[in-house]
Amino acid sequence: MEGNVTEDLFSRLAPETLGDIFTHCLPAEAEPISPNTAPLLLTRVCQRWRQTCLGTPNLWQKINLGRRLGQDPLFILDLFLAQSGALPLTVTLPLPRSTSIELIEILINRILDHFHRVLVLEGHTSRLFPYFIYKRLSSSGGSPHIYAPLLTRINVTGFDIPRELSKNDEEHLRNCIFAPNLEELHLNTSRIILSMVRFSPESLKVLGGLYIVDVAQTTDMAFLCQASNLNTLGLVIHDIYEDVVFKIPHQILLPNLKRLNILLFGDRFMGILESFLFPNIEELNIHVRGIASFPRVVELITKGQTPPLRSIRIASSSPDDDDDLGIRLGSFLRFKEIEELKLHGFTLSEQNLRLFLENENNEYQLFPRLSSILLRKITFRGSSCETIMRILRDRSISNSKSPVYAKFHNCSFPLDDKKALEALRGELETTNTRLKIDVVDDDAGKYAVADKYI
Structure with missing residues (x-):
């Protein structure tokens, strides 16, 4: 043309x-x-x-090397680097399974040449990534640091301590990445990368989100004492070897933390939580191996205080151990401001539901301000599904401030519940209950109703 x-x-x-x-x-x-x-x-x-x-x-500006482009990834990278001029970059690192180690090293070095422009670094890449950085820094003869003035977010997985690195090499990498404006750090298998990031008192004041998957490999957490503006903290704690010694200060106060995500896959190191103080958390996400340990986790997090919790999510890896879920949720009896409840991976009986959702003497003892309940991969026993809907209907009538919303996502119902749900919908369609119910099922063969207002 x-x-x-x-x-x-x-x-x-x-x-x-x-x-x-x-x-x-x-x-x-x-x-x-x-x-x-x-x-x-x-x-x-x-x-x-x-x-x-x-x-x-x-x-x-968005360079995605984490997918199969059907072309030479080095050509693609050079093209994006050239055509983006001097603008900030979002870089998704190459997948190790689809790219040779030799090519990954070339790609990483090319990215490091432009690291002063990187705004976001994300992706899943080779465990040799730290080794490539070590080779670059040790052979450059220049600055032993990588300066990233624009970098605001790191979200990477797949890193580990390469066998090619000795203890001395690891020390050489310590604090080698200086990103004074880093706002969010999300790491999986994180010890080596966490030690590579240089935190200063000024940069820690900027840090707003920190996610550490496999805290077992993060032995020194003293830097958190200076993360005064941290808004979101995620910790995944696995069982680890007996000889690991944690360097955790006696007290880590995080006054501005609003969102806390805790995944515990072993009881032995729940003591890690004893050093933390979270006086102002509003959203709590807890994943435990068994619901029996839940009250202890809540106590370790709250220290007997009553932070302004508004949302809680509870997930369990042992769904058959839930007969006393209502009793365990009694740990939240003193938190009267909770508006959102999320449950994942439980088996719920009618008795359970009545215990923690139904009112007593016209007063809801637990979650009196509940306006949203999200249930994911829940197995309902007996008529528990019909029970929970009737309870939610009653709550929506008594809650004059806001509607009540319920979502059932990939839940398993008894066969009779399909008829019960249809009957309940017909009954409630004639009343103004201000109740919205979504039943979403991604699996074929289960009963599903999408976005129905009742």
Whole structure:
């Protein structure tokens, strides 16, 4: 489409026609359209679109090497680096299973050449990533640090301490990445990467979110004492070896923490929580191996205090150990401001539900302000599903401030509950209960009702 006459005709085409031209020009094997692939697809439509695309740097800011592009990833990386100009970058690291180790090292070094432009670093990559950085720093003869002034978020998994690194090498990597504006750090298998990030008192004041998967490998947590503005903390604690010695201060006060995610897969190191003080948490997410340990976890987190909790999520890895769930949830009796309850992976009986949801003497003892309940992968016994809906209906009538919302996601119901649910819906359709119920099922063969208002 060259020449003024052609361009005038092109500019007068309807958007629908332009869309048809665009779709027709796409290759049959094209990736799904997304911000990551759009620049590559746009250049194939016509010469004019190609020139416009190549002259628009902000189309090239997201470099996703974590998918199969069907082209040379080094060519793709160089193309995005060049066309994005000097703009900040979001980089998704290459998948180790789909890329050779030699190529990953080349890609990592090319990214490190432009690390001063990286805004977000994410992805799942080779355990050799720290080793590549070590090789670069030890052979460069220049600065032993990597400066990342724009980096605000790291979200990476798959790292581990490479066998190629000695203890001295690990020490050489300590504090090698300086990111003074880092706001969120999400690490899986994290000890080596966590030690690589250089925290200063100033940068810790910026840090708002920290997620450490496998705390067993993070032995020194003293830096958290200075993370005064931390808003979100996630800790995954596994059983670990007897000889691991934690370096945890006697007290870690996090006054601005609002969201706490705790996943415990072993009782032996729940004592880690004893050093933490969370006076102002509003959202608590607890995943435990068995519900029996739940009250102890709550006590370790709250220290007998009553933070302004508004949302709790409880998940269990032992769904058959839930006959006393209502009693265990009594740990939250003093928290009167809770509005949202999420349960994942339990077996619920009618007795259980009545114990922690039904009122007594016209007063709800537990969760009196509950306005949202989300149930995921719950197995209902007997008529427990019908019971919970009737209880929620009663709550929606008594709750004048806001409607009550309930969502059942991939839950298992007895066969009779399908008829009970239909009968209940017919009964409630004639009343204004301000109750919204979603029943969502991603698995075939189960009863599902999508986005029904009752």
